[in-house]
Amino acid sequence: MDAYELQGHTLDSLRRLLLPTPSPGPGEVVVRVEAASVNYRDYALATGRYQSSLPRPFVPLSDGVGRIEAVGEGVEDLRIGDRVVGLYATAWQDGPFRSAYHASKLGGPLDGWLAQYIRLPANAALRAPEFLDVEQVSVLPVSGLTAWTALRRLQLRPGAHLLVQGTGSVSLMALQLAVADGIDVIATTSDEAKAELLRTLGARAVIDYKRTPDLAAVVRDLTDGRGVDGIVDVVGGNALLALLDAAADNAHIAIVGFLQGFEVNGNLIAPIMSRQLNVHGVSVGGRRDLEDFLAAVERHRIEPVVGAVHGFDDAVAAIASIGSNRAIGKPVIRMD
Ligand SMILES: NC(=O)c1ccc[n+]([C@@H]2O[C@H](COP(=O)([O-])OP(=O)(O)OC[C@H]3O[C@@H](n4cnc5c(N)ncnc54)[C@H](OP(=O)(O)O)[C@@H]3O)[C@@H](O)[C@H]2O)c1
Structure with missing residues (x-):
């Protein structure tokens, strides 16, 4: 699959390359990515400003949305074609925060959304509101x-x-x-x-x-x-x-x-x-919080504000733009 990897601590070390397309293991799903959005953390990681000890390489971006392409053994409540967002700290299902959850974050240390496909534990994939477009959904799971x-x-x-x-x-x-x-x-x-x-x-x-x-x-x-x-x-x-x-x-x-x-x-x-x-x-939130938040977005018909929309070819510029961002809302990268 087409993907970017962050291999070092500079924007130049964000490399576009071909990686093996993931397939789902038991209890996992593979999602065909439709859109991802850029957070300050992504820019800070790609410029060495933040958590420089985080092991490289990894596929960046923590915020994204896509449709389920394949489901692994034992996954019962999600179907191929469902539009889902990913839980950022994938291990934080319920209850109070634990520091150990930092190790389960998408977009570093775990592979994130800046690729054609992402593999997620099924319990870290939640159905996205269908009344919003993919750009709007892509800013929900983190910010x-x-x-x-x-x-x-x-x-x-x-x-x-x-x-x-x-x-x-x-x-x-x-x-x-x-x-x-x-x-x-x-x-x-x-x-x-x-x-x-x-x-x-x-x-x-x-x-x-x-x-x-x-x-x-x-x-x-x-x-x-x-x-x-x-x-x-x-x-x-x-x-x-x-x-x-x-x-x-x-x-x-x-x-x-x-x-x-x-x-x-x-x-x-x-x-x-x-x-x-x-x-x-505050450190983002867990699965129970994300469920409640997505329900509130549906209930109140809240339409998130998004910033500039970039193509996949333009991903490095989208991440770099955070450094001088004066626009309203976050940059979004569309995969198609
Ligand atoms: N703890 C967490 O879980 C978590 C999760 C997500 C993000 N964050 C952090 O939250 C912060 C905001 O992230 P974001 O993505 O929402 O926004 P962002 O795009 O990074 O915010 C930029 C905007 O913040 C405003 N700003 C900058 N300096 C300011 C100041 N001194 N006083 C008041 N406003 C100022 C400016 O607004 P105007 O142009 O309108 O002046 C600027 O356009 C970042 O530090 C990010 O890393 C933390």
Whole structure:
């Protein structure tokens, strides 16, 4: 089959080559890939910025969708032709997260979606919503599920205030899911054209984070002085310190991303302790979460926002584009 492998720690080490077409073992399925989407993690792995000790080579990309081509012995609930998405941490079926699940991730260390076919354990293949096109479905299993999991951690009730940051895929899905649940969303962006989209998707207020020196003060003004009850933090770094000032007493904060970095230099402990803030780490989600998320997408007819659509020949450029991505939504690669 036609595929790409990440063989090293640079974009040049993403090689297109022919690999053996997989066949399913007992309890497995083989999926003919229709579309895959690119996450920051894929770019970070392909440029040596993240987890450089992860063994190479592997087929990259963690987010994808396709139709079942072959089923192995003992697989009963999936049929040839079913459209499925893959569970990112394939071993995380139910219950709380365990560090051992990192070893079962698609797109490194396990082979991912940037190939004509992918082999999956049958219990890591879930039927995809048929009302969406393949590009839209391709952003659900990683960034979409991450937004779902983050919101579950925040435990917000209808009418509660939520802050989401920027117009990346996780933030947009968090906004869409929260609005569907009657939560009041304040969003940030650095771009007026994107602000319009955020309002269209249901944000009550949009703040330009680059032109607003005291973001927390504006958020407090917008919430009668209280601050927000929940934050989905995709930025990290020192921006987290300023963000904590925007949180209400007892607020919940989901730590999701590291766009500004992993390190925080400053007083993190005092605000968390004195205002009893609840900080939750989020790592995508398990099978039960993905089932619940896909059901919510169907129920609310949520249409994910996608970015530029690339062909398979253009896959390296699609991954590289994340490094300078100013577009709304994630790049998607179509296999046909
Ligand atoms: N923990 C997990 O399970 C998990 C899963 C998926 C992704 N992630 C992480 O989550 C982060 C976001 O990923 P993504 O794919 O949703 O988005 P993305 O495409 O990486 O997000 C880019 C957007 O973020 C906004 N942004 C950048 N710097 C910002 C800042 N300082 N303040 C506010 N917004 C800022 C910008 O929005 P504007 O252009 O509108 O300004 C930018 O367009 C990444 O770090 C990714 O690795 C984590």
